[in-house]
Amino acid sequence: MLSERRLEVLRAIVQDYVGTEEPVGSKALTERHSLGVSPATVRNDMAVLEDEGYIHQPHTSAGRVPTDKGYRLFVDKLAGVKPLSTAERRAIQNFLDSAVDLDDVVGRTVRLLAQLTRQVAVVQYPSLTRSTVRHVELLALAPARIMLVLITDTGRVEQRLVDCPAPVGETVLADLRARLNSRVVGRRFSDVPPLVQDLPEGFEQDDRPAVSIVLATLLETLVEETEERIMLGGTANLTRFNHDFPLTIRPVLEALEEQMVLLKLLGEAKDSGMTVRIGHENFHEGLNSTSVVAVGYGSGDEAVAKLGVVGPTRMDYPGTMGAVRAVARYVGQILAES
Amino acid sequence: MLSERRLEVLRAIVQDYVGTEEPVGSKALTERHSLGVSPATVRNDMAVLEDEGYIHQPHTSAGRVPTDKGYRLFVDKLAGVKPLSTAERRAIQNFLDSAVDLDDVVGRTVRLLAQLTRQVAVVQYPSLTRSTVRHVELLALAPARIMLVLITDTGRVEQRLVDCPAPVGETVLADLRARLNSRVVGRRFSDVPPLVQDLPEGFEQDDRPAVSIVLATLLETLVEETEERIMLGGTANLTRFNHDFPLTIRPVLEALEEQMVLLKLLGEAKDSGMTVRIGHENFHEGLNSTSVVAVGYGSGDEAVAKLGVVGPTRMDYPGTMGAVRAVARYVGQILAES
DNA sequence: CCCTGGCACTCATGTCGGAGGAGTGCCAGC
DNA sequence: GCTGGCACTCCTCCGACATGAGTGCCAGGG
Numbered sequence: 001m002l003s004e005r006r007l008e009v010l011r012a013i014v015q016d017y018v019g020t021e022e023p024v025g026s027k028a029l030t031e032r033h034s035l036g037v038s039p040a041t042v043r044n045d046m047a048v049l050e051d052e053g054y055i056h057q058p059h060t061s062a063g064r065v066p067t068d069k070g071y072r073l074f075v076d077k078l079a080g081v082k083p084l085s086t087a088e089r090r091a092i093q094n095f096l097d098s099a100v101d102l103d104d105v106v107g108r109t110v111r112l113l114a115q116l117t118r119q120v121a122v123v124q125y126p127s128l129t130r131s132t133v134r135h136v137e138l139l140a141l142a143p144a145r146i147m148l149v150l151i152t153d154t155g156r157v158e159q160r161l162v163d164c165p166a167p168v169g170e171t172v173l174a175d176l177r178a179r180l181n182s183r184v185v186g187r188r189f190s191d192v193p194p195l196v197q198d199l200p201e202g203f204e205q206d207d208r209p210a211v212s213i214v215l216a217t218l219l220e221t222l223v224e225e226t227e228e229r230i231m232l233g234g235t236a237n238l239t240r241f242n243h244d245f246p247l248t249i250r251p252v253l254e255a256l257e258e259q260m261v262l263l264k265l266l267g268e269a270k271d272s273g274m275t276v277r278i279g280h281e282n283f284h285e286g287l288n289s290t291s292v293v294a295v296g297y298g299s300g301d302e303a304v305a306k307l308g309v310v311g312p313t314r315m316d317y318p319g320t321m322g323a324v325r326a327v328a329r330y331v332g333q334i335l336a337e338s
Numbered sequence: 339m340l341s342e343r344r345l346e347v348l349r350a351i352v353q354d355y356v357g358t359e360e361p362v363g364s365k366a367l368t369e370r371h372s373l374g375v376s377p378a379t380v381r382n383d384m385a386v387l388e389d390e391g392y393i394h395q396p397h398t399s400a401g402r403v404p405t406d407k408g409y410r411l412f413v414d415k416l417a418g419v420k421p422l423s424t425a426e427r428r429a430i431q432n433f434l435d436s437a438v439d440l441d442d443v444v445g446r447t448v449r450l451l452a453q454l455t456r457q458v459a460v461v462q463y464p465s466l467t468r469s470t471v472r473h474v475e476l477l478a479l480a481p482a483r484i485m486l487v488l489i490t491d492t493g494r495v496e497q498r499l500v501d502c503p504a505p506v507g508e509t510v511l512a513d514l515r516a517r518l519n520s521r522v523v524g525r526r527f528s529d530v531p532p533l534v535q536d537l538p539e540g541f542e543q544d545d546r547p548a549v550s551i552v553l554a555t556l557l558e559t560l561v562e563e564t565e566e567r568i569m570l571g572g573t574a575n576l577t578r579f580n581h582d583f584p585l586t587i588r589p590v591l592e593a594l595e596e597q598m599v600l601l602k603l604l605g606e607a608k609d610s611g612m613t614v615r616i617g618h619e620n621f622h623e624g625l626n627s628t629s630v631v632a633v634g635y636g637s638g639d640e641a642v643a644k645l646g647v648v649g650p651t652r653m654d655y656p657g658t659m660g661a662v663r664a665v666a667r668y669v670g671q672i673l674a675e676s
Numbered sequence: 677c678c679c680t681g682g683c684a685c686t687c688a689t690g691t692c693g694g695a696g697g698a699g700t701g702c703c704a705g706c
Numbered sequence: 707g708c709t710g711g712c713a714c715t716c717c718t719c720c721g722a723c724a725t726g727a728g729t730g731c732c733a734g735g736g
Binding site: 375376377378379382396397398399400 | 707708709710711714715716717
Binding site for chain 1: 439441472473475477479485487489495497498567571572573574576577587588591592595
């Protein structure tokens with residue numbers, strides 16, 4: 001186990017490195033932090049920290065840089081979460097309050113996160129899997145053509161076109177609409193299938209094929225749209241990666257363009273509590289020099305989706321974590337209200 | 339007016355520069371293109387082209403680079419549009435055909451364009467302004483709470499929550515729904531307002547406030563959502579800007595993150611025919627070293643939205659224009675079918 | 677046992693000067 | 707009007723050298 005002072009040295013190294021973006025030496029450390037010991041002592045401590053793998057020397061006669069393991073220790077033991085100022089909190093609330101619909105909420109959240117953290121923001125749309133049905137609407141666009149509209153409690157709307165084998169009467173449609181809604185409204189998506197299985201039986205023989213195809217489309221929508229959407233923002237902040245630019249930024253941009261990668265990124269985060277993945281802890285190679293800070297958010301107690309930021313491993317963890325947590329809370333509130 | 343050969347020299351310079359990304363000298367030109375004259379002659383021509391402002395010398399004793407004006411001439415007079423191979427066309431069609439809904443069509447289009455052109459792709463959602471109403475639906479979520487759903491002929495769905503001052507009966511709602519649809523279905527958005535103005539008069543005194551507020555929300559949606567959405571993709575291709583990297587890419591990423599800028603970018607494109615904006619022809623400073631190739635697309639004869647790509651002024655114009663035009667055509671077809 | 681000052685050593689960075697080379701402009705000749 | 711020749715410019719690429727930050731190690735003191 002590392003002594004108290006050595007931990008203090010590690011903390012100082014991380015803080016200075018995050019601030020200056022340059023390897024930090026023993027002399028600079030003692031000058032900027034009141035450690036109460038001389039540079040020589042710090043050098044000894046650094047040698048130990050390097051042996052243990054917490055810091056690393058780019059080359060002989062250079063300062064030290066934290067390793068992923070060093071950041072991990074820093075995040076786990078040394079850093080708290082820095083709360084936002086009340087002014088910042090108020091600004092967040094105001095900004096999110098003026099959203100008009102779900103798209104707008106997500107869009108604003110992304111911009112907000114990117115601006116607050118000066119990093120790349122990632123926000124997952126509230127998941128359909130965990131949400132419940134608020135209403136199902138059936139519209140006859142043409143005699144044999146029905147539009148199915150699904151409205152969720154998170155304000156999301158999905159629509160599908162259904163082509164029926166035969167024309168469907170308006171009364172049949174109204175009947176189906178009523179029965180369908182009475183069974184599924186308020187239910188979770190995952191609970192819906194068994195609830196509607198026997199619905200066709202209540203209809204005339206002639207109408208059953210149409211009813212079945214409508215139900216099939218509904219179930220399909222529930223499954224298909226579980227494949228979730230993600231919004232991304234603040235990619236211009238990637239240009240803050242100052243060193244060997246093209247090599248660093250390229251794979252990151254490429255990774256971020258893939259929905260699958262983003263989904264997995266957030267998917268790996270714990271459902272509750274904040275998750276921080278540092279450097280090589282990320283599954284994706286392109287993200288090996290970035291850290292991901294993610295947290296779940298939701299309208300109630302339960303998380304319905306996740307959001308977070310992607311930034312260089314050399315990031316201000318306490319500040320970033322504070323911003324991410326605060327934004328998640330406010331988004332949750334907004335969703336609960338609507 | 340420039341002589342035939344001088345134009346030929348300019349074309350050669352543009353082609354070589356696009357290929358090599360390096361200033362091109364007189365000797366290299368005569369070697370790679372059969373101009374039938376000696377390097378010395380080419381040098382004289384280059385001096386003229388430089389006087390006229392078509393090319394530029396980074397410094398004495400360097401080769402020449404086309405200016406924006408040079409590219410402009412190249413695009414207008416010297417370059418054709420390079421059609422895609424049949425294999426490419428088939429791939430495009432296959433890829434777009436498997437889209438399931440509007441979001442998917444737009445998403446696939448963006449990815450396709452980015453991949454084909456190796457540049458940043460921008461696709462505008464089919465505009466609500468020019469589209470027509472397919473259906474308006476009103477759902478009572480609670481006695482005094484109505485959800486308004488608007489469905490357009492381009493397959494887009496918009497929803498709004500309406501809080502009424504007093505409960506609204508189901509029959510009143512059905513009545514309003516029927517009257518509303520009979521008046522607006524098939525109409526263009528811009529034509530709707532005068533058509534519904536007198537609707538409240540047909541209702542009981544008690545219900546009029548609710549009816550009015552529903553109508554107001556509808557009109558608001560028509561206007562607000564005219565503010566169009568845009569999808570972006572292929573930003574990783576920006577890393578192909580090889581020179582003085584951070585300085586070039588930063589303002590471009592920033593510009594592309596602003597919806598307003600993107601909208602204006604496409605908005606400036608002509609409604610019909612392809613538009614190419616080169617370097618400083620773009621209104622936005624951050625885009626002064628990029629060119630934009632845009633074209634309208636639509637389900638019928640009329641363009642309902644635009645799409646295009648953003649790339650370095652040093653781009654393969656014929657190839658890019660070919661890809662953009664082809665993609666626009668196929669997207670138009672897909673929209674017409676659905 | 678731990679801390680400290682001193683000292684020699686390493687190595688990245690910045691500067692300078694010169695060689696090399698690509699490309700130009702101009703001129704005289706055909 | 708085209709061409710070959712030639713002098714000139716100026717960027718780029720080393721290699722050498724000085725500089726300085728930072729280290730590791732050691733001997734001495736609390």
